[in-house]
Amino acid sequence: MSSTLGSSIGKKLLMSISGLFLILFLIVHLTVNSLLLVPDGGDLFNAGAHFMATNPAIRVIEPLLAIGFLVHIIYGVKLTLENRKARGPARYASGKKTTGVTWASQNMLVLGITVAAFLVLHIANFWVKMKLTGDPLLEHTTVDIAGVPTEVENAYALVNATFGYLWIVVVYVIGAVGLAIHLSHGFWSAFQTIGFSNLKWRKRLSVLGNIFAWIIGIGFSSIAVLQYLFYQPN
Amino acid sequence: METTINIKLKVWRQAGPKAKGRFETYELNNISTDSSFLEMLDILNEQLINEGKEPVAFDHDCREGICGMCSLYINGRPHGPDDDVTTCQLHMRKFKDGETITVEPWRSAGFPIIKDLIVDRTAFDKIIAAGGYISVSTGGVPDANAIPIPKEDADEAMDAASCIGCGACVAACKNGSAMLFVSAKVSQLALLPQGRVEAARRAKNMVAKMDELGFGNCTNTGACEVECPKGISLANIARLNREFLKAGIQD
Numbered sequence: 001m002s003s004t005l006g007s008s009i010g011k012k013l014l015m016s017i018s019g020l021f022l023i024l025f026l027i028v029h030l031t032v033n034s035l036l037l038v039p040d041g042g043d044l045f046n047a048g049a050h051f052m053a054t055n056p057a058i059r060v061i062e063p064l065l066a067i068g069f070l071v072h073i074i075y076g077v078k079l080t081l082e083n084r085k086a087r088g089p090a091r092y093a094s095g096k097k098t099t100g101v102t103w104a105s106q107n108m109l110v111l112g113i114t115v116a117a118f119l120v121l122h123i124a125n126f127w128v129k130m131k132l133t134g135d136p137l138l139e140h141t142t143v144d145i146a147g148v149p150t151e152v153e154n155a156y157a158l159v160n161a162t163f164g165y166l167w168i169v170v171v172y173v174i175g176a177v178g179l180a181i182h183l184s185h186g187f188w189s190a191f192q193t194i195g196f197s198n199l200k201w202r203k204r205l206s207v208l209g210n211i212f213a214w215i216i217g218i219g220f221s222s223i224a225v226l227q228y229l230f231y232q233p234n
Numbered sequence: 235m236e237t238t239i240n241i242k243l244k245v246w247r248q249a250g251p252k253a254k255g256r257f258e259t260y261e262l263n264n265i266s267t268d269s270s271f272l273e274m275l276d277i278l279n280e281q282l283i284n285e286g287k288e289p290v291a292f293d294h295d296c297r298e299g300i301c302g303m304c305s306l307y308i309n310g311r312p313h314g315p316d317d318d319v320t321t322c323q324l325h326m327r328k329f330k331d332g333e334t335i336t337v338e339p340w341r342s343a344g345f346p347i348i349k350d351l352i353v354d355r356t357a358f359d360k361i362i363a364a365g366g367y368i369s370v371s372t373g374g375v376p377d378a379n380a381i382p383i384p385k386e387d388a389d390e391a392m393d394a395a396s397c398i399g400c401g402a403c404v405a406a407c408k409n410g411s412a413m414l415f416v417s418a419k420v421s422q423l424a425l426l427p428q429g430r431v432e433a434a435r436r437a438k439n440m441v442a443k444m445d446e447l448g449f450g451n452c453t454n455t456g457a458c459e460v461e462c463p464k465g466i467s468l469a470n471i472a473r474l475n476r477e478f479l480k481a482g483i484q485d
Contacts, residue, residue, distance in 0.1 A: 093336055098310075098457045193475055195479060198473070
């Protein structure tokens, strides 16, 4: 099995599996984030965030998620470096005029770096404050969860205040669009790599992948933009 | 009615594997648009020999698109501007009068240059030798329909078998990956009962040899499929991934 994972297809398998795992994470993340748009002063979002923070299953998955990110990033860089070496130093003087190759598929590392750069800001904005340092905005508030009044952190206040800055919203939109373009190739490519594709499924997977990519991209960016435009306190 | 064009050729010249190469420009007049690209290069070489110069070295053999010997990266595309043809099947009517045509060798670390436009493609032979065959017990000729094979499988196997191993896939790939070639060679046998016997071993050995020879990792860009003169499909790469991962799980 070690020789399988060490081979070119094995390394791609690790990219594929970690990528699909990160896709699952994105679905959960966007679902919870969509609660930010419920105009109830953030109670439902706070309840959702509380559920995510206290749910034992999520606590188990969180370190796995970190490993998923690391594997995806490390192998992405490793594969790209190997591929540059395999390609050799000489370039074609007459360029590349091959048609029908998507820009995304040839720039996955650049798109990945865009997403990773966004992640640094994103983690500093929320994860660090919620899990490590705390923030005055996170002061407890009471929400009604299934009829039971529960004291929870006011995550909504932190999100709402963060999206009050235009530059942060702009960076989030850039990150989300970069992610969408990354996924427009990554989604179908992950299935191709594990062998789940053929003449029929290739078309289906790339259509599905494009739809998914833009639901994620437009979903995340529109939440940030709408928060900036319509959900600010004054 | 025959029409002729005048062209300028920008050709890669390199004396040997270690020598430093450069582009040389040549002018060719009155080239018939009915001639093939290789016939045009023959005319160029005749002209060069008459001038007492060294002719351009390029690979060619059958000149009917089935041997996989001709290569050439022409004006930004392997096998030139036409689709689904090899360089020998490319006609000069695809070029305009007065056009400058750039001719380069395949460029990939797996295919080192031997001379001018000729690259060393023995890496492909080594991959085939690692498992691209079936071990047949020879004997009497079996009945044609003794082993029933679904039409779809036979068709797909035949499509995969049309790979001529020219290397355009590697030349077009930004990763210098040979996956389209290897996947065609694995698929043509994996789809048929006779090839199933050694399927797991074949997939493992051919991929191991491909990695060992320094070809890159496939990132599914699909440039190979677009430039393949035989239209080999990316679906073969998915099949190779399946065969290889299945073989890994069996261990």
